[in-house]
Amino acid sequence: MSAHDTTALETHQPGTKKLFMWVWFWLLILTGVEVLLAYMRLEPHLMLVLLIGLSLIKSALIVAYFMHLRFEKLGLFLIIVPTLVFCLVMILIFVFPDSLRIVRLHP
Amino acid sequence: MAELDIDAIAGSAWGGGVAPFATNTKKLGMWLFLLSDSLTFSTAILAYAYVRLSSSNWPRPFEISPAILNATFLTFILLSSSLTMVMAVAAAHRNEIKKAVIYILLTAVGGIAFVGLHMMEWFRLFAEGVTPWSNKWGDPLFGGTFFGLTGLHMLHVSIGVIYLCIIALGFGRRKFNADHVEVSGLYWHFVDLVWMFIFPMVYLMSVNLKG
Numbered sequence: 001m002s003a004h005d006t007t008a009l010e011t012h013q014p015g016t017k018k019l020f021m022w023v024w025f026w027l028l029i030l031t032g033v034e035v036l037l038a039y040m041r042l043e044p045h046l047m048l049v050l051l052i053g054l055s056l057i058k059s060a061l062i063v064a065y066f067m068h069l070r071f072e073k074l075g076l077f078l079i080i081v082p083t084l085v086f087c088l089v090m091i092l093i094f095v096f097p098d099s100l101r102i103v104r105l106h107p
Numbered sequence: 108m109a110e111l112d113i114d115a116i117a118g119s120a121w122g123g124g125v126a127p128f129a130t131n132t133k134k135l136g137m138w139l140f141l142l143s144d145s146l147t148f149s150t151a152i153l154a155y156a157y158v159r160l161s162s163s164n165w166p167r168p169f170e171i172s173p174a175i176l177n178a179t180f181l182t183f184i185l186l187s188s189s190l191t192m193v194m195a196v197a198a199a200h201r202n203e204i205k206k207a208v209i210y211i212l213l214t215a216v217g218g219i220a221f222v223g224l225h226m227m228e229w230f231r232l233f234a235e236g237v238t239p240w241s242n243k244w245g246d247p248l249f250g251g252t253f254f255g256l257t258g259l260h261m262l263h264v265s266i267g268v269i270y271l272c273i274i275a276l277g278f279g280r281r282k283f284n285a286d287h288v289e290v291s292g293l294y295w296h297f298v299d300l301v302w303m304f305i306f307p308m309v310y311l312m313s314v315n316l317k318g
Contacts, residue, residue: 017194024190031182031306035175038311051307058303066189066296068289076130080138087146095153102161 015065023065030058137290141297144263148301151259152308155252166244167313168237177228178310181221182302188217189299196292199285204278207288211275214295218268225261229254253309260305263298270294
């Protein structure tokens with residue numbers, strides 16, 4: 001997010017072809033790691049945490065570079081990401097306790 | 108491409124003019140839509156996880172071939188189509204109309220390939236006895252949640268392909284400008300992003316380890 005606040009709308013087009021190719025390359029690598037993880041016979045909880053963690057990294061890469069959010073005004077980032085996090089936390093507050101109860105029902 | 112001078116319109120990006128956050132209103136609108144759509148998908152994935160947790164005979168049916176290889180290839184297609192979409196947006200901003208249209212159409216072809224391959228997988232599952240309301244491997248909700256989640260995503264991809272074709276047509280005829288291309292790109296990347304969660308949650312967590 002750049003600090004200068006009043007520029008013409010479409011003057012900035014940061015991000016070169018090379019950068020986007022790198023992001024794409026890393027997204028493929030992370031996908032490969034995820035597929036390998038699936039065959040590691042890990043404990044389901046650990047596997048879920050690892051897979052979701054990698055997916056969060058991948059989605060952050062997509063949002064930051066492909067969707068260009070890293071190069072937008074800080075204000076745009078601030079209305080989107082904290083809002084999403086807040087809504088997700090509100091959903092999880094209600095889902096988690098019951099999910100934990102259900103896990104104990106099925107050993 | 109319409110060049111808006113924010114100083115002339117609003118004084119500052121926070122001034123509440125026609126271009127808050129120095130984005131055009133189309134882009135802001137798309138971001139807000141994607142925000143709500145990501146919550147739709149989040150709740151769908153959470154519902155899937157909840158139903159799965161509460162089931163005692165949830166199947167883990169996906170063999171490495173064809174299901175996992177197919178799904179990995181689908182991921183590759185979507186990521187690559189995102190790359191061509193980025194190139195399309197960059198070309199559109201450089202005013203290289205022909206190049207941009209070709210890249211947008213390439214992206215749409217990626218989307219069509221995704222839907223086609225995914226449909227073939229669906230029909231393979233139908234043939235094996237898994238439908239949205241039945242599942243011969245175990246809990247019938249497996250079928251319901253699998254086809255519900257992937258179907259909702261496939262609907263987004265299909266709409267995205269139509270959207271991209273309209274944008275390609277309009278941009279080729281200079282009825283749309285680079286901003287329209289960029290906003291359609293945002294939607295496309297979001298569809299890609301959602302698959303980054305469906306792929307591990309639905310496929311990788313259900314890999315058949317016995318085979």
